[in-house]
Amino acid sequence: MIDLDPQMAAALQTFFEESRELLQDMENALLFMENAGADSERINAVFRAAHTIKGSAGLFGLEEVVRFTHRLENLLDQIRSGVTDLTPVRITLLLSCGDHIAGYLDRIATDSSLDQVFLAEDLRLLGDLAAQLGSSPVASIAPAIAPALAPTTLALTIPPSPEPEFSNSPGSVQTGNWHISLRFGRDTFRDGMDPLSFLRYLEQIGEIIGIVTLTDSLPALSQMDAESCYLGFEISFRSSANKAKIADVFDFVKESSTIHILPAHSQITAYLQLIQQLPEADQHLGEILVSVGSLTEEELQKALTLQDAGNQGGQHQPLGEILVAQKMVQEPVVQGALEKQQQQREHQVVERQMLRVRAADLDQLVNLVGELVIASAANSLYAAQSNAEERVESAAQVARLVEDIRDGALHLRMIDVAEVFQRFPRVVRDTARTLGKDIRLEISGEGTELDKSMAEKITDPLMHLVRNAMDHGIESAERRHALGKPAQGCISLHACHDAGGIIIEVRDDGGGLNREKILGKAIEKRLVTPEQQLSDQEIYALIFAPGFSTADQVSDISGRGVGMDVVRQNIEAIRGSIEIHSTPGAGSTMRIRLPLTLSIIDGFLVKLATDTFVIPAESVEECLEYPEQQGTVGYMVLRDQALPLLHLTRVFRFDAQPEKRRNVIVVRHGQSRVGMVVGAILGNQQTVIKPLGKLFDQVPGISAATILGNGDVAPILDIPALIHHHTSAKHSY
Amino acid sequence: MNMLPAGDGTAQVEHWGGQYLIIQLQTESFGVDITAVREIIAYVVPTQIPMMPTFVVGVINLRGQVVPIIDIARRFGRPATAIHKRSCITIVDLQEGESRQRLGVIVDAVNEVLEFSGEQIEPAPQFGAGLRTEFIRGMAKVANQFITLLEMERVLSLDEMAQLAAIAAGAAAGA
The missing domain is CATH 1.10.287 (Helix Hairpins)
Structure with a gap:
């Protein structure tokens, strides 16, 4: 859809990325305000996000995005100025609009066309936006009515009080006499225009205090062409309308005529104030002037064209000078705007200390x-x-x-794990609405850091677990009431570091897993036989079986039974594990344990027979000498507690004779603690994790390899897998 | 890649013309498509990875990369390759779906590089080569003698080897 040179394509990519971030910021701010009430800072943030997207989209000629965002901005502008309140309905609408803009961006990024469904959504949202805007049309979208249509309204006087539509627009200036300098083009009559009708129309938005008709360009009668227009006017005009509004009056002749609209001196101070009140975003001088209303878009374009034209000799005439020379803006206003620009830039230096890296x-x-x-x-x-x-x-x-x-x-x-969590408030909110439940989300453990690639892969499984917990875990409000629980359900997301890994928990305060129901379903689906004796853990784990779902009703959210097994697969694919804790009536917790997947770890080097193995140092608790008198019992006593022992040479089927000196490395994973019996201990070393590849995926107890200082390869032990295998198999090696 | 049907076998075989690295395994010579061969290095003792099938000898450090080493004779169900001073490791890069997999193969010797035209290559015999037919790309005729050209993607199929590894690991763990 867009054909660009590589540089532009790269810039466009950046635009997509930045826009998505802005949309995310917008969403966060909206969700925050939904809970905590509107505050002007966040409303401004939302407005800025929409405004920046609109501006950048315009640069790339993405007209659809500009058009849509513009409408959105109109509503936001009203909210910002306090004319319209930020009601929950409007928040929902604004959120949908954010999604819709994201939809536009996705479609543009993938070059796919805007399909019927999307366009229908477009229309619906625009309709809603228009409805929310209410009856007061916004100046910028209501074009000047053709003056010829309203010749009879000459007597109509302006309303005594400023119209609300003007008072809320940023460029509005309360009082003052404008000076309008008009030189109609020669072809004005031929184009079917009548200068007089413009003046009449002008009277509708203000009062003409004084008018001078300029006839100096009128040639001698003999040379005069009756069809040409030679007229010019100098008008002193009082109005509360802004500059754009006044310029709109002359919309139809702006191409052929010379029009200068200068505010009175009383307004210069007003402009300067407005300039000072602008948000801290990097803006060009022209943008600043346009946003306070002292310059119109057309004038800016014209000035920029002039600047380009004057750019031949490599000399760059400042825009400000051109504006003043062209009588578009007075000098003090330009000065004020330049100062503001300087402030904005300084502010940005502090803000932009982030760097994008591939x-x-x-x-x-x-x-x-x-x-x-x-x-x-x-x-x-x-x-x-x-x-x-x-x-x-x-x-x-x-x-x-x-x-x-x-x-x-x-x-x-x-x-930061907060980046993973940040999309959940929206998910919980939307899902709760769909389900008709009142559910709040609690997030804790921000600041826990995890690898970016890991973060990307864990989002989908988490999303599924959260939706599942909301749908199946949390009871309906009536039921909660009957059980004496607070009507509002609670989902909590928590993250923390633990023993060299990361734990992410999804907790709900619902009914907990129904042990009997799961078992019944599993028997019905022939996953287990009624005779089998299963622990609670084993029964809960059945929900991860493919095709398993206990929901009596398949809802939009979950219940199709395709989810939980995929969740487990996805988590296991990144070498993580998931376990379920559930208390009937009090809720359940899904605990995901992820490795740090750092490519480098602190390794603890040990010898097994003649080979060197690495134990991740973070899971090592202590090292002891092997108590030879214990023999092969499989346990040793450590501070009055039984410590199960795992003879690694036997686990790995080495045929070697037991070493003379053996050591016990006490390792911990979660709640379990095991003593690994090894040969010599070689000490700590930083080790780089090298993936072993698919061929070695199935080796239980070895997660990867590393290269030692002498160039040898050493396998890295997978402590959780070893402990798990040992405890579940109940083998005594 | 699969067994070539007898009918259009010749048409397929013509496509296989090109240069082949002739490797020696015990007394027999095999041809390996040169485009898959990355380099040949002197034998280094691999680090054993426990609980792997016998044809996985271990892993070596190839300039910072961990590369699995396969005893191809074991893979063919023959006795393990004995290591001697001419032993070397042929490093091959195989395309496996989206990813390229680097593997090392222990060989008794690397002899030469021969070029075969399509006509010189005959389809694999249905039996008698002492190898699974799918491992054979074709038979190249050189001086009244046949050299078996190996289909390395099949011989070193990661999917199959990983399955075998899983069985080996399962047997070791379950015993």
């Missing part, structure tokens, strides 16, 4: 840092072997710096 570049950097870590480990190793003290010291220093670089590089890839 994800691929970042990955490349992290990979290189990984190589650097390996190289640094080798360096330290050789330095230690050489026994030269200075070399050891400098190697240690390099290693320290590399560690800092590693942390910094990895941090670049991390995003």
Whole structure:
């Protein structure tokens, strides 16, 4: 749909990204106001977002977006000026409009056409917007009525009080005499216009205080062409209308005629005030002047054309000078606007300290840092072997710096979990409405950081769990009332770090999982037999079976039974796990455990027979000597508690003889703590995670590999999988 | 890639003309499509990964990348390749769906690169080669002798090997 050179295409891409962020900001602000009530700061934020999108879309010639956003902006403008209240209905409408703009952007980005459904939505929203705007039309969309149509309204006087439509527009100036300088074009009569009718029409929006007809361009009678117009007028005009409104009067002759509309001096101060009140966004001088109403769009275009034309010699005449020279704006106003622009720019320097980086570049950097870590480990190793003290010291220093670089590089890839959570208020709100339930969302654990790629992959499963909890978990208001619970249900999202992983919880205060119902359904679906003895955990886990759904009614939200198994698959695909905790009558908690998937971890190196293995240091609690007298019982006593032991050589089927000296590494995962029996302990080292690939996916207990300082490959143990396998199999190795 | 139907087999085989790296496995020579071969390196001792099927010897560090090493003789159901001083590892890049997979294959020797025209290549025999037919791309005739051209995508099919690995791991864990 758009054919652009690469530079423009890149700019367009940035526009899409920024617009989506703006729409997200808009949504956040709206949702916040829905709960906490309207505040002017957020209304301004919403307005700014819409305005920026409109402006940028205009630059790319995305007319549909401009047209739609413009209507949206009209409503927002009314809300901003307090003429219209921000009611829940309007919030819903504004949210839908935000979605709709996102829809436009998606379709433009993917080059797909605007289909019937979309256009129908377009019409519906525009209709709603118009309805919300109420009866007062906004000046900018009501074009000047052709003066010829209203010749009889000459006697009509202006309303004594300013019309509301004017008082709320940013360019309105309460009083003052405008000076209008008109030079009608030669072809005015031939174009079917009558200068007089414009003057009559002008009287409708104000009062002509004085008028001078200029006849100096009128030639001698013999040379005069009766069909040409030689007239000019200097008019002193009193009106509360803004400049754009006045300029609109001359809309039909603006092409052929010379029109200057200058405000009286009393208004210069008013403009300056308006300029000072503008929001802090980077605007061009012209934009500033237009937004306070001292300059019209047409005048700006004209001035810019002049600037371009005068640009031949490489000399760039400032726009301000042109505006003053062309009598479009008085000099003090231009000065004021320039000062404002300076302020805005300074403000932006503080705000724009973010940098967009391509994800691929970042990955490349992290990979290189990984190589650097390996190289640094080798360096330290050789330095230690050489026994030269200075070399050891400098190697240690390099290693320290590399560690800092590693942390910094990895941090670049991390995003706050709040970014994942931020779309949920909207989801919960919309789902709650669809379900007809009153549900609030509580979010905690912002500040927990996780890898960006992980964040992208966890959003969909989370979304599903939240919807599921709202649909199946939280009871209807009547039922909650009967149970003595608060009528408003609560879904909470929580995130935290735990033992080298991230935990994300979706909690609801609903009825909890119905153990009997799940079991009944599972038996009916032949997933289990009635004879099987199952623990609560095992029964809850049945809901992750493909095609399982206990909902009696299939709703829009959930109940088709396609979800939970996909949720589990998606979570397991990123090496995560999910467990369910449920208390009948009090609610249930879905706990997702994710690895940090950092590409570099602190590793704890151990020997098994002749091979080196890495245990992630974050899951190691302590190291002990193996109590030889325990023999093969499979447990040892640690501070009066039984610690189950896992003999790794036996787990991995090494045929080697038991080593002479053995050690126990106490590792923890969640609530379980296990002692891993290993050979020698080689100590801590930073290790770069290298994926082992598909071939080794099925090896239980090994998650990846790393490269040691001496170039050898060492497998990294998957502690959660080992513990899980050990405890579920109930094997005593 | 699948077994070639007898009828249009020749038409298919013509397509396979090109350069082949001749590798030696024990006493037999095989041809490997040169476009899949990335490099040949001297033998290094791989790090064992526990609970893998025997044809997965382990992994090596190839300039910072962890590359699985396959004993192709074991994959063919023959005795393990004995390591000696001419042993080397042929690194191949295989297209597997969207991704490229890098694998190392232990060979007894790498002999030469031969060019075969389409006519020199005959379809795989239905039996008698001592290999699964799907592993064979065709038979190239050189000086009254046939060299088996391997279909490396099949021989080193990750899907199949991963399944075998899962079975091996399951057997080890379940025992």
